[in-house]
Amino acid sequence: MANSSGSIRTPAAKVRHLGSARSGTQHAWRMRVTSFALLPLSIAFIWIVLGLVGKDYAAVREALGSPVAAIVMLLFVPTSIYHMMLGMQTIIEDYVHGEHMKTWALMANMFFCAVVGLASVYAVLRLSFI
Amino acid sequence: MAGTDQSPIANEQRRPLSPHLQVYAFALTTAMSIAHRITGAGLYLGTLLLAWWLIAAATSASAFADVSWFMESIVGRLILLGFTWALFQHMLGGIRHFIWDSGYWMDHPQREYLAKGTLIGGFVLTILVWIAAYTIR
Numbered sequence: 001m002a003n004s005s006g007s008i009r010t011p012a013a014k015v016r017h018l019g020s021a022r023s024g025t026q027h028a029w030r031m032r033v034t035s036f037a038l039l040p041l042s043i044a045f046i047w048i049v050l051g052l053v054g055k056d057y058a059a060v061r062e063a064l065g066s067p068v069a070a071i072v073m074l075l076f077v078p079t080s081i082y083h084m085m086l087g088m089q090t091i092i093e094d095y096v097h098g099e100h101m102k103t104w105a106l107m108a109n110m111f112f113c114a115v116v117g118l119a120s121v122y123a124v125l126r127l128s129f130i
Numbered sequence: 131m132a133g134t135d136q137s138p139i140a141n142e143q144r145r146p147l148s149p150h151l152q153v154y155a156f157a158l159t160t161a162m163s164i165a166h167r168i169t170g171a172g173l174y175l176g177t178l179l180l181a182w183w184l185i186a187a188a189t190s191a192s193a194f195a196d197v198s199w200f201m202e203s204i205v206g207r208l209i210l211l212g213f214t215w216a217l218f219q220h221m222l223g224g225i226r227h228f229i230w231d232s233g234y235w236m237d238h239p240q241r242e243y244l245a246k247g248t249l250i251g252g253f254v255l256t257i258l259v260w261i262a263a264y265t266i267r
Contacts (some may be wrong), residue, residue: 050262050263054267060150061187064184079160084173084174091167116181120184121180127187
């Protein structure tokens with residue numbers, strides 16, 4: 001990847017003195033914040049799902065539409081989706097090295113997370129209000 | 131990319147440029163590190179199931195019957211069992227990372243205890259939740 005143009009300059013030399021983007025630790029920090037939030041949220045999510053085992057449609061609708069369950073789900077879904085988007089970004093950056101393929105994969109990751117996340121949030125809101 | 135370039139150093143004298151999994155001896159800590167990534171990727175795909183379930187519940191009784199049928203099938207139960215384990219394994223792996231972030235238990239033998247705790251804890255919590263699930267229904 002480096003020096004593909006035949007230059008003998010090192011990758012570090014090419015970017016030195018250009019200034020930082022001030023986002024070096026952003027990914028790591030957001031990963032920690034979402035992880036920490038997901039500890040109680042995941043347990044609450046499991047608790048809600050456990051309470052719905054074997055219930056019929058009406059009971060599930062009523063339970064998921066209750067304020068506490070809906071608020072937990074509205075916190076849990078976006079937090080976990082954002083967390084997994086960051087995680088999959090790292091996996092892609094680790095294993096996909098071609099620039100084009102990497103760009104497409106990173107974009108697909110964001111689109112997947114946006115679709116799954118917003119669809120789930122929409123469903124939770126609909127269960128509460130309709 | 132060894133072999134095709136014009137390096138003056140013979141192939142067999144070169145050191146690995148980027149040490150990866152194959153150059154390290156296997157350890158439980160290695161396995162837990164790999165398991166953390168794999169369970170993370172599994173949970174990523176598992177959100178499709180969660181989204182399907184929520185959307186079906188929000189749509190109609192027949193849509194919910196479809197998702198219920200799938201979740202109660204043998205394949206569905208195995209996927210949910212795997213999802214439960216992946217969630218706990220990944221959660222405990224995350225706690226392990228928090229402990230390391232705080233600067234503790236990175237040395238031998240604490241890191242081995244953490245790895246064992248993650249592995250055993252993941253199985254135990256999964257079994258407990260499934261016992262609870264079968265007891266409730």
